[in-house]
Amino acid sequence: MSETTTAGNNVPSDLEIAQRAVMKPIGEIAAAAGINPEALELYGPYKAKIDPSKLNVAAGAAPGKVVLVSAMSPTPAGEGKSTTTVGLADSLARAGHQVMIALREPSLGPILGMKGGATGGGYSQVLPMDQINLHFTGDFHAITSANNALMALVDNHIFQGNELNIDPRRMTFKRVLDMNDRSLREVVIGLGGPAQGIPRQDGFDITVASEIMAVFCLATDLNDLRERLGRITFGYTYDRQPVTVAHLGVQGALTMLLKDAIKPNLVQTIAGTPALVHGGPFANIAHGCNSLIATQTARSLADIVVTEAGFGADLGAEKYMDIKARIADVAPSAVVLVATVRALKMHGGVAKDRLKEPNVEALAAGVANLQRHIRNVEKFGIVPVVAVNKFATDTAEELDWLLEWCAAEGVQAAVADVWGRGGGGDGGDELAAKVAVALDAPHAFRHLYPLDMSVEDKIRTIVQEVYGADGVDFSVPALKRLAEIEKNGWSGMPVCMAKTQYSFTDDATRLGAPKGFTVHVRDLIPKTGAGFIVALTGAVMTMPGLPKVPAAMRMDVDDAGNPVGLF
Template sequence: MSDIEIARAAKKRPIQEIGAKLNIPLDDLLPFGHDKAKVSEGFIKGLQGKKDGHLILVTAINPTPAGEGKTTTTVGLGDGLNAIGKKAAICIREASLGPCFGMKGGAAGGGYAQVVPMEDMNLHFTGDFHAITSAHNLLAAMLDNHIYWGNDCEIDIRRVAFRRVMDMNDRALREIVCNLGGVANGFPREAGFDITVASEVMAILCLATDLEDLERRLGNIIVGYRRDRSPVYCRDIKADGAMTVLLQQAMQPNLVQTLENNPAFVHGGPFANIAHGCNSVIATTTALKLADYVVTEAGFGADLGAEKFFDIKCRKAGLKPEAVVLVATVRAMKMNGGVKKDGLGEENVEAVKAGCANLGRHIQNIKKFGVPAVVAINHFVTDTEAEVQAVKDYVASMGSEAILCQHWAKGSAGTEELAHKVVEIIEGGSAQFAPIYPDEMPLFQKIETVAKEIYRADEVIADKKIRDQLRQWEEAGYGNLPVCMAKTQYSFSTDPNLRGAPTGHSVPVREVRLSAGAGFIVAICGEIMTMPGLPRVPSAEAIRLNEAGEIEGLF
């Protein structure tokens, strides 16, 4: 059966029953139909004095075309923990429409380790992304309107720093000219669109602790600069209040369920390149008050996702992860070992061994944050015993353990061994989490620390104007912010074709951006796309309603 057929056959329980598993009262669940709901702001505020559960991060090796299955493993582990008698919940990101209609497909897990309703989650869901798109574009409209009606803030229209967004892949909108058509339409200028998940408003919603914090952060968004290079903020345009109103409901976490009727919070979805790539702080902190074990994930491989989870999300939200599950596949090891995609079905133990260097690098990096790691080998039917054993032996030589997981085919029965191991790690109490650099470290040194410690680069290359810009931000009071590295997800280096565990490379910083509302400095390394395009044959061509009115083609 395909993923969507399995999801369609799910025996879902009413969302009120799922909420009851976490002791959420009926009046504090705001239902969207029968199988999804938002958790009320008032209920969340009332949880503040409760003790936190244990936080587990699921991350992965660098992604390859062979596939890793990070979300599938997150869901499978959550179900596995519940199956061995633990009160567990999962926290994942919402899916963007752009990739769903492009080439990535959905983001709700797969096989018998899925979150449902899968179709809703991959389409409009509860409207959060639409609200973020609207709030972002309200500010863009008010910015151009401010300039049109006299420009009291004296914004230099050559230095407008705020683009528009939409939740779709559309390369035609990457660079545009707006305000054409004469005096009545404003002052012509160059502009463009990003995809909604790249919006600073998205990053802000996912880092804000409550509505008051949300409004403050929105007010801090820099929309442009004056001729003297001084910044103009969203609050100067007086858009922060109305944006908060548009985002009031979107700030409330969404509760859904796994195929095994266990609770899942699905909320927020910032880009893992240009932003921090984690689900919302408010969903994670709420889940920690309601469950004994919370399984969450971070975008792309551990060099991007886990590093940002630790250095940005955990630092800012005061979270203390106690275990990391690092997802790998035999297929991906073979690809890292030089095997082409069409040869992945054939046994090649030597290629597996050669490709394990990438996995080993991630294990070493995670240990630098003081959090113990276990490797989950996401099983494919073509994997042979010798290949699986090669991965297990390699991981053992790194001082960790690898466990074969078959959640895609067996659901929780395929992750019970992993669940027991994670509980054992947490009960061992060996986690001593700390970010990899302190707040007070200079900004360029923070960039160097990530590049050298995590990517194993020899140097960071940056023009004088970039270093000067970082110093200016330090003088303006932004020196304590963490850095958010924007680079390719496919390699430790900035070259997407350089697989394995490269050393001796350089990290060129092409540009730095201040996300003053979100609260981090973005260092852009190489070419990073903030508005994807559709592939030659987009997934949208296969998506349709069948004769029964059911959606087909989402996967």
């Protein structure tokens, strides 16, 4: 077993902490959350699915309030957004609130590559951590199967006579795999002669970038899932008319493949707080929020639902507000922005290997990144609470400076030591108290732009208002796609920006809060089933690659089959 060192002391790894934790039977967690046995479908002793249609929810009961956890722009120094989400929920529960967590499921490719899991860390984790990070209840496999079944049916339709007149050169939908594999970005299929199909250029996206993942996470129920699947545009005819899944007539089959996966997954934190972990679109290439069904289910069961949006507030939070919160009544009543002294110093120009050294000057330089995120959240009508996720190397001087800066900015802030003092400890109590006050504070939630605004102006509004750019540059293919979107009547959909998570710009190397830049949109992809338009910027990839030394190199199992080296 590996160990990490903090402040000179050996402390257990996240995996070791998770393996030592004593979990309650999932039936006990369900009962405490008010979930009746008829709605519970067990997947072993410590995880289960919930059938929302079988829940006994009191008629007329007010839904729980939503706390949205977001963050500053991420860095290799780490921010701990999921850790803070879990620790905050545990602390709210400690204070006597009826709380439930709603999180995304982790993607396997990044876990084997270089990204951590999505279950928190230290003593603020969702359990069973190893199972959630490795296959879990099979939801991603179901989504992958539904996606690839669609493309198999499309290519078979073309091979069998092509009654729909589909143009193989104008396919806009790809096969997917829940793995980082750059070799599959561009492929040629159908080689080997007439019996092997129609040759055409194709490619793979990662599963979390699939439109079926987005549909899965935005559907309000099974019927809405079927309708959204039917609206997916996968290509065009020879006379350039869009072709949908409904034209092919297979939305029922795809729904059948997803009928069990669409039910939210129930697990628990180390402290025993119930958590729904369900769905997992990336926030840099998709909309970055857990399933709407899970959020709605949690709101029907708890007074407070703590959820998160992927990466920084410029990506996940903006998409939560402008995409997810338009579809259903899940607008947040409070927003938490996670920041760390380490990450702020990196935005202030300090190299990763020098972050342990006290440096208030670098902190002061890097805090401009946090400031822009604060101002952005306020544009949605909510004043955020800043959670300073504490690391052992943070000095009192640095923490005090940051808290004083937040006070001068007019926002509440608290230091949260939920990594080391979570799991029912008091490390998040001060943060929880400030969030509880924020939940009851008056606010007037609003979207950033109206849906009747043109797609071009929606994009321009996001890049100027949220990113701080001077403007936006559209490539020739993107301009052609804008005209196509207008022609097909799709311009009333919101926009989902696909952009690097590391910077407000489309250049991952420009940290802090840059000014005087232009965002470059290279293409637009209408996602007519999900109900948004993806704007591809910079060099962002919909199929990531593995790093030079993947995390998989240190992973194994012991003689008893227990995982080793998983964070």
